[in-house]
Amino acid sequence: MLAARPIPNKAARVEEEGGRVVIYVKKAPGRRGRRVWRRIMPTRDERRFTLDPLGADCWRLCDGQRTVEEIVDRFAERHGLSFHESRVAVTGYLKQLIQRAILAIALATEGE
Amino acid sequence: MNPARERPRPTATRLWIWRSLRLELPADWEMLQFTRRPERGRCAFADRYGFRLEFTWRNVPGPPDFERMMNDYAAQLRARKMPDVRRASAAKWPGVRGVEDGVETSRFGYYFDAESCIVEAVFLWRTEREPALERAVLKSIAEEPAGPDDARRWRAFGMDLFAPPGAGLEETRILPGEADLVFADPQGRSRLRARRIGLVDRWLTGDLGAWLRQARRRGRAQRERVWTDRGHTVFHIEGQGPDPGWRRLARGPTWWTSDAWRCPGDGRVYVRDEDLQRRRRPVESANPFGRRMVCAGCGALAP
C-alpha cells in the first residue's frame, strides 16, 4: 500500500469555499429508469464532497506523482505527527476520496 | 514494499517503559498494539513497513526452567512443520529461531525476579536478521525501579510520567495527534489523566492557561500559578471538590491539580490532571514539571 500512487480524478472540479475545499464529481449515468426520471425531474449531475482542512491538505498532496509513503511523510512533517499517526489519518482520508471516485489508486509494479 | 527500497533505520533509539518494564528500541519503531493488564499482556512495535517486535509478559509464581521451555517450544514448532527451528541465545536470553508463516522469527525469554514475570521478545525479520540489534534490544530490557512514594513510571506516546502509587492503567485513547492515558487505583482514591495533544493550531485558538481554566475549573479553593522550566511555560491550576457529602466524610475531599504546557520541541500540548482523595492537602511538589511528568522528547524523569 505504501508504494501505491493515488491519482486524482481529472474530471473532478475543486473549489475553495470559506477555507474549506469542496470537490464536485460527475455522477455515474445510472440505470435507464433513473435517466428517464432525471429528464422529467432535473437534478444536479454532480456529487459534492466537502473536505475539512486536514483532508484538504491530504488531497493537495495527491498530485499523481507521490506515493502513499511520500504523502504520509509530508503530512507528518506538516502537522507534527509521527509516521504511524500520519498513516492512520492519511489512509482514512484516502479511503473516503477513493470511495467517492475522487481518487484512484495505481498499485506499484514489482521492483518499484 | 520491496525490502531493497526500504529506508535505512535511524541510529537513534527511544526508551519505552510499560508495566514497569523498560526497553530501548530504534527511534522509528512505534507502539501500535498494547494491553493494559499487568498480569498478562502484550505490546507490539512496528516500523513504517510492518511489525518488528512483539513483547509479552506473564506473571508466574517463580523462575521457570527455561532450558526445558525452549526445547519444548522448539519441538512444538518442528511439529508444526517448521523443520529449520534452531536454538539460539543472545544477551543471556535463551531462545529459538526459525521461519514462522514465511517470516524469519527469533523468540527469546527471560524471567524478571522483582516483577515475578516471564517476558518474551519476538523479533520479526522481514529483511535480513540483525543479531547486533537483537542483542542491543534484549540487553536494554529491564525492570524499572519504582519512583518516589512507590510510584510506577510509564514512558510511552511521548510522555514520561509517574502514575499515582498503586494506580494501574485504566483507560487509553490513542488517535492521530492525541494520546490519552488514565491511571487509577482500585479504591478510587487517586486518578491521573495524562494527555499529549497535537494539531494544536486546529483546536487552541487562545491562551493555554485560559483553556486549562475552562476545561478543569470546578469546586472551590482555586489557586493558579505559571512558571517556566527548560523553555516550557507551565500553567498550573488547583482546587478542591466538589464532593458528595458522604464521600467527603468517609474519605476527605478531592484535591485536584492540573498542569498544561506547550512543548517548544514538538509543538504539542501536554496536560496532566490529577485527583487525589485525602483528608489533608497533598504535599505540593515545588515544580511538577520534571518531577511527575515531562515530555519524553525533552527529558527523562529520575527513577
Ligand SMILES: [Zn+2]
Ligand atoms: Zn518539551
